[in-house]
Amino acid sequence: MDDQPQLQLFEIKELSPTSLRCTVRCVAGMVRLGATVELRPASGRPVAGDLTVSAIEYAGGVAMEFVDLGRTALVTVTGPIDEVALRTVAAGDGPGQVVTADLRLVVR
Numbered sequence: 001m002d003d004q005p006q007l008q009l010f011e012i013k014e015l016s017p018t019s020l021r022c023t024v025r026c027v028a029g030m031v032r033l034g035a036t037v038e039l040r041p042a043s044g045r046p047v048a049g050d051l052t053v054s055a056i057e058y059a060g061g062v063a064m065e066f067v068d069l070g071r072t073a074l075v076t077v078t079g080p081i082d083e084v085a086l087r088t089v090a091a092g093d094g095p096g097q098v099v100t101a102d103l104r105l106v107v108r
Helices: 081-088 095-101
Strands: 006-016 020-026 030-032 035-039 048-058 066-070 072-078 105-106
Touching: 006 035, 006 072, 006 081, 006 095, 020 066, 030 048, 081 095
Parallel strands: none
Antiparallel strands: 006 020, 006 105, 020 072, 030 066, 035 048, 035 105, 048 072
16 A cells, blocks of 8 residues: 555544545645545555545645645545444544544545
């Protein structure tokens, strides 16, 4: 997984059965708008697959086409999301719980 572009979740801002909005930090490669990603812990099975990166915003609400290594952003992904499974893995939605779970959006 280390060679695949990926975003590490810091905080879940909004969660629904079809959308996840979260703050992230790019920890590998570059993730582009429209990319297909799966949500999974750094070591473990995916919690959600076939998600699409539908929005990327940098500080101040600046819309961007990509997030590259070392940058932070507010990212929205859309697709089928099992809220219960995600909350179980993250044990809540505060930054401490999400960071501890080491959840990643990994480009497929």
